[in-house]
Amino acid sequence: MKRSLAGRLMLWLLPLGVAAIALPLAMQTWLEDVWLSAIISAVVLLPLAAWVIRQALMPVNSLFRALSGAVNSYRDGEFNFGVHWSGNDELNDLVLSHEELGQVLRDQRQGLAQRELLLDSMIQHSPVAMLLLAPGGDGGMRVVFANLAARNLLFGGRRMEGQRFETLLEHAEPELVEAMERGGDSLFAVGAEEEGGEEQIYHLARRRFQLNGRQQELLQLWRLTTELRRQEVQTWKKVIRVISHELNNSLAPVASLAHSGGELVRRGRHDQLEHVFATIEERARHLEEFIRGYARFAKLPQPQKQAIEWAAFLRGLQQQIGFTIEGHAEGVRSRIDPAQLGQALLNLVKNAHEAGGEGSEVTVRVTPLHGQVRVEVLDRGSGMNEAVLQNALVPFYSTKRNGTGLGLALTREIVEAHDGRIALHNREGGGLCVSLHLPST
Structure with a gap:
């Protein structure tokens, strides 16, 4: 009870x-x-x-x-x-x-x-070198934590906790010291120590935060060499496939026509030679334009920026190709390379006309944003399916029979060189919208 x-x-x-x-x-x-x-x-x-x-x-x-x-x-x-x-x-x-x-x-x-044991095991065996630094009593930074990758990279595999970080940098690679002095995140390459060795590429990430009332800094070093080499090999394979495809598409008909032309000469039928030569010239010019496109993509110079007013700039482009201007372009200014960005917009408008068919109306809309300007190229064509949308900006990807796959990729390179970005999406009611976000002044 x-x-x-x-x-x-x-x-x-x-x-x-x-x-x-x-x-x-x-x-x-x-x-x-x-x-x-x-x-x-x-x-x-x-x-x-x-x-x-x-x-x-x-x-x-x-x-x-x-x-x-x-x-x-x-x-x-x-x-x-x-x-x-x-x-x-x-x-x-x-x-x-x-x-x-x-x-x-x-x-x-x-x-x-x-969970701490699991996290510690994951961090210790991570291929990313991690160091946690905290201010020491002597005004420098001391190593609070270092995983195995950091020890092997910077201290010969020995424990680093308690070591003065500035002292460790005295024995580090000069490229790492230079990256630390620049501050923030950065990429740097460390030259091979032995002749014929491979250059190592690293990404340095730095993050500062408060922990237990003390200022801490986390350093992370990724070795990107293997992944970059893999991506480089994949890119070269793709380039070779595209070039081989284009060369075969042009050289095979040229070889066949050259053989046919020889047979016609032997038979004395000179009246059909004009068609043979015209076809050979057409394929040769296609190859010439294909190689020129690759050269433009590979040798895109740094933009020579100057102040422009969007309304006047777009009216100048209207003299070369037809489109309608919408939005609030008057009084909106940016610093751009007029030649590069003008060519990029002309290519987008041309693509929009081709997507919508002959006589289709294409609109360029300008919208001022906070510190930016959004320029949209709009058409009423059939748009793109999901697979094309995901790959449209990838170099060498094309759905056109004679396309090089460099038009949109070159446009993206130009926009990103202007500290901007490009995006594509299908419009409601049909059609495509290509939007460029660029800094405004």
């Missing part, structure tokens, strides 16, 4: 209450003086009451001290502290709740410990 704390105190105080009533009556009979009996009863009962109450509250005080000690243990990260209470009252409920809290904290701590 559960007994409340108040009930237990009543059991302690009930005999004292009976004594408080009976003793004055007995004293009054003996002393025959009411006031004197009351005084003597008080002198006897008050110390007794104090002792009874103290004895009753002693286990409670011990329990409170134990609970306070347990809370302090939790604060210090120790969750194995236990509290016991023999009663079946409200304090027992408090102790049970406290034990449940301790078990929850123990389970959480164990889970955190397991």
Whole structure:
């Protein structure tokens, strides 16, 4: 049966209450003086009451001290502290709740410990070199943490914790020291130590943050050589496939026509030679334009920027190809290379006309944004499917029979050289929107 704390105190105080009533009556009979009996009863009962109450509250005080000690243990990260209470009252409920809290904290701590071990194992065996730095007492930066890749890269595999980072840099590669001095994220290449060795390319990432009230800096070094070489090989394979395809498409008909032309000469049928030569010339000019496109893509110079006003700039392009201007181009200015960006926009408008068919209307819309200007080329053609949208900006990708796959890729190179970006999406109701985001002045 559960007994409340108040009930237990009543059991302690009930005999004292009976004594408080009976003793004055007995004293009054003996002393025959009411006031004197009351005084003597008080002198006897008050110390007794104090002792009874103290004895009753002693286990409670011990329990409170134990609970306070347990809370302090939790604060210090120790969750194995236990509290016991023999009663079946409200304090027992408090102790049970406290034990449940301790078990929850123990389970959480164990889970955190397991996750920390997993995270530490992943970081230690990561191929990315990671260093955590914190200010030292001498004004420099000290290594707080370094994984195995960082130790092997910078310290011969030895532990680096506590080392002065500036001292480590004195023995590091000059390219890494230069990248650190530049600040921020950067790419750098480390030359091969041996003749015929491979140059190593790294990406340095730096992040600063507050940890436990102290300024910390995390350095990450990725070795990109293998991935870049793999991407380079894939790119060369793709270039070779595209060039081989174009050469075969042109040289095979040329060889066949040359053979046919020789047969016609031997037979004396000179009237058909004009068609043979015209076809050979057409294929030769296609190859010439194909190679010229590759040359433009490979030798795109740095933009020579100058201030332009978009309304006037677009009106100048309208003299070369037809399109409608919409939006708020008046008074909007940017610093661009007029020749490069003008050619990029002309190519986009030309593509838009081809997508929409002969006589189709193409719109160029200018929208000023905060610190930017958005230039959209809009058509009402058939748009692009998902596969084409995902690859349209990739060099050498083309869905046209005689396309080189360099038009949109060259446009992207020009826009990105102007610190901008390009995006494509299908319009509601049909058609394509090519949007350029460029800085404004």
